[in-house]
Amino acid sequence: NISWVNWNLSDKQESSSALKPGASKTGGWPLSGLSASGAFVRENILGTKDSTKDIPETPTQDQSTQKNIISVQYRARDGTVNGNQIRPQLHIKNNGNTMVDLKNITVRYWYNAKNKPQNFD
Numbered sequence: 001n002i003s004w005v006n007w008n009l010s011d012k013q014e015s016s017s018a019l020k021p022g023a024s025k026t027g028g029w030p031l032s033g034l035s036a037s038g039a040f041v042r043e044n045i046l047g048t049k050d051s052t053k054d055i056p057e058t059p060t061q062d063q064s065t066q067k068n069i070i071s072v073q074y075r076a077r078d079g080t081v082n083g084n085q086i087r088p089q090l091h092i093k094n095n096g097n098t099m100v101d102l103k104n105i106t107v108r109y110w111y112n113a114k115n116k117p118q119n120f121d
Contacts, residue, residue, distance in 0.1 A: 026117060069096030072107055086111055 018038030023029055034042060070092060077087035088109050094100050 027111075069094060069098075070100060070105060071095055 017035050018041065019029060020033055020035050020038075023033040029038075031039065031042075073091040073093055075089045075091070077089045078085055090107055090109065092102070092105060092107065
């Protein structure tokens with residue numbers, strides 16, 4: 001649900017912060033590193049409200065979705081050198097000859113930054 005967002009992704013002592021004070025600035029936050037706001041948004045986006053497990057770093061793909069005629073094309077909307085925002089654009093493409101009802105499609109976007117420092121002010 002696109003409406004579940006945090007106002008800011010910081011570790012400041014603010015109710016809108018997604019992270020607890022002192023959380024890693026390089027990502028990969030465990031549940032214990034999320035503030036109440038961050039945990040709330042995570043649970044609602046992932047649909048894991050009753051889950052206490054961390055989501056694996058690399059998502060797995062269902063076998064049933066691998067055989068479908070749908071593909072997703074990605075484009076980075078902000079490609080500027082000094083850009084500091086993630087602005088993914090996802091295009092759902094039907095590669096088949098039959099119509100596909102969009103209500104039956106779920107698209108998830110993961111962000112991983114490995115071996116790169118990240119700073120959140």
